[in-house]
Amino acid sequence: KKRYGELKHQIVGVSPKMLIQNLRNLERYGLIEREVYPTVPPRVEYSLTPLGTSLVEPLAVLGEWAYQHIADVKMAMECYDSNPDPNNYWEPK
Incomplete structure (x- = not known):
């Protein structure tokens, strides 16, 4: 559980x-x-539901993939942004 301020x-x-x-x-x-919570001042806490918890592992895998491929993603973005011809695009090695 996390409070708004913590997040x-x-x-x-x-x-x-x-x-x-x-x-x-x-x-x-x-x-x-x-x-x-009925307190003064009001207290609100957020927590993952079972559905949210089921996303933790897939998101961790996606985060690891992004970390491993960030250089390729940046290179692709730079090539795309600098190339006015949409038919000539960068392909990963």
Whole structure:
């Protein structure tokens, strides 16, 4: 379980508006649940649902793939951005 403030500090560079929007979307998709405690000030905690937990491993694999291939992705982006001819594109080795 994480409180909003904890998430805000852990996710660098995200605006409060974008964080709230994403949390609402994740809740809508059934990936997280939001629990509101009747305290003053109000306390809200977010946690993964079973569906959200089922994504942890696939996302870790995707993250590892991205880490291993970041140079290729950057090269492809640079080639694409610098090439005005859409028929002549970069292919990975």
